[in-house]
Every structure is written in structure tokens, then in C-alpha cells.
Amino acid sequence: MNNVGGFDRILRVVLGVLLILATALGFIGAWGWVGVVPLVTGLLRSCPLYKLFGFNTCPVKKVD
Incomplete structure (x- = not known):
């Protein structure tokens, strides 16, 4: 399950x-x-660690 997205992902890779x-x-x-x-x-x-603490920086998908 993805829980790292956007700016967080870029920052992690660069760092x-x-x-x-x-x-x-x-x-x-x-x-x-x-x-x-x-x-x-x-x-x-x-x-x-994000999973353990319930964090998620991925964008929320809209459900129609």
C-alpha cells in the first residue's frame, strides 16, 4: 500500500x-x-513507520 506521495517522495529520494x-x-x-x-x-x-503511525501523504482519490 502506498503511503508516501508528492513532495514527501521527492524529498526522500533527493536526500x-x-x-x-x-x-x-x-x-x-x-x-x-x-x-x-x-x-x-x-x-x-x-x-x-508511516503505516505504523497511520500517516499518509498520498493524495486522496475521489470516489464518485
């Missing part, structure tokens, strides 16, 4: 890529590999 890149290039320590988490959750559009 994840930046953290991974900064780590790979040696600008920050190994902790930067944590960027894999926002990258994957952004790409999959699903966040386990």
Missing part, C-alpha cells in the same frame, strides 16, 4: 541520493549509508 553520494565521496562518515532508507522508501512509495 537519500545526497547522503549516499556524500558518503561514497568521503565527505561524511559511514553513517551516511542510512540514506538508503529514505531512497528506498521514496522509490517504493511506502514507509513502514
Whole structure:
């Protein structure tokens, strides 16, 4: 079930890529590999913590 959408998704992917890149290039320590988490959750559009706490940033679909 998708629960990550819009700006939230873009922010996660960008932040994840930046953290991974900064780590790979040696600008920050190994902790930067944590960027894999926002990258994957952004790409999959699903966040386990959002599900646990009942959050959803996907747009609401209209039902006719």
C-alpha cells in the first residue's frame, strides 16, 4: 500500500541520493549509508513507520 506521495517522495529520494553520494565521496562518515532508507522508501512509495503511525501523504482519490 502506498503511503508516501508528492513532495514527501521527492524529498526522500533527493536526500537519500545526497547522503549516499556524500558518503561514497568521503565527505561524511559511514553513517551516511542510512540514506538508503529514505531512497528506498521514496522509490517504493511506502514507509513502514508511516503505516505504523497511520500517516499518509498520498493524495486522496475521489470516489464518485
